Amino acid sequence: MKILVNCTLPFALAHGGQAIQIQKTIAALNEIGVDAEPLRWWDERQTGDLIHYFGLMPSDQIRFAQQKKIKVLLANLLTEQGSQTNTQRRVRRIFRWGVESFAPRVMANAFGWEPYRLADACVALTAWEKHLMAYKFGAAAEKIFVVPNGVEPEFFAASKTPRGEWLVCTATITERKRVLELAEAAVAAQTPVWILGKAYADNDPYAQKFFALAKANPKFIRYEGGVSNRAELANIYRAARGFVLLSAMESLSLSALEAAACECPLLLSDLPWARSSFGVGTQFCPVTDSVSATAEALKIFYAAATSLPPPPKPATWPDVARQFKTIYEKVLAG
Helix, strand or coil: CEEEEEECCCHHHCCCHHHHHHHHHHHHHHHCCCEEEECCCCCCCCCCCEEEEECCCCHHHHHHHHHCCCEEEEECCCCCHHHCCHHHHHHHHHHHHHHHHHCCHHHHHCCCCHHHHHCCEEEECCHHHHHHHHHHHCCCHHHEEECCCCECHHHHHCCCCCCCCCEEEECCCCHHHCHHHHHHHHHHHCCCEEEECCCCCCCCHHHHHHHHHHHHCCCCEEECCCCCCHHHHHHHHHHCCEEEECCCCCCCCHHHHHHHHCCCCEEEECCHHHHHHCCCCEEEECCCCCHHHHHHHHHHHHHHHHHCCCCCCCCEHHHHHHHHHHHHHHHHCC
8 A cells, every 4th residue: 555645735835734744644654554655746657556635636636546546535624614604604505506506517616626526535634624524515424534633742741840821822923823813812911922933924914013012012922933843842831821722714723732732721712623622621712803802711711721621632643644544445445
């Protein structure tokens, strides 16, 4: 069994969780004896039994692969779709039905629904995303598998440390992660928050606003950039009072899983991905433009954090690789 791994977005263009997810998945698969390697688009002699595609593989490429007897496993993140309201989801489902029923096929293909039905199997990070793949895109429920992200051993091995006074947020400095909104709420609540992460570009206007706010309020906002050393990051989580992530859209946050592995209490956006993945040791904050409402949720969490039980332990990357191996075997067996 040989697995070829491909993705939609080149790592060099945007750092983030998907790059870590793909790198760790390939490494863990090889660790448990599965032959996995990146798909070399320039190598016409490369062979494989199954393409594990992170993203939305184009329909014509899926057909080409299947003509060559190569199975396709589609693993697309439903970050935006998973954060829509019930009304938005219903409207989009009705829209898909209308387009597929009455519009020319070429128009329907442009919306990217067909790959979910063409692929030999689909993988979702959460049960919520599995539901969306079937409900919104018409994928057959029996060929959708749920496999969460894993966490590196450094986060399980971090030694217990007395909890400090800082809440921690690990996120890219961008609108979707709502880091500026969190910082504004921290100042309003007079609650100390340590932000770990980088902007996609330092001259980005959103990032510039955050940098200015952090510089003006060092008592409540600590910002020194990102932390690339995984053991150091694990120790930060272990010593933090709690972990905060108030994204407007998310799939299954690797940072939240890493914090959970370090037994760090969580405050997450009140969205389906968070509710379906975390329960014990977690509080939820509405996604709102109101600084005062977010500040109130932050104060409540800060006061309760030291008495909250630790979140459930997440999977390790070898655990994830073993789940994928079982799925590969099922798909290849037809």
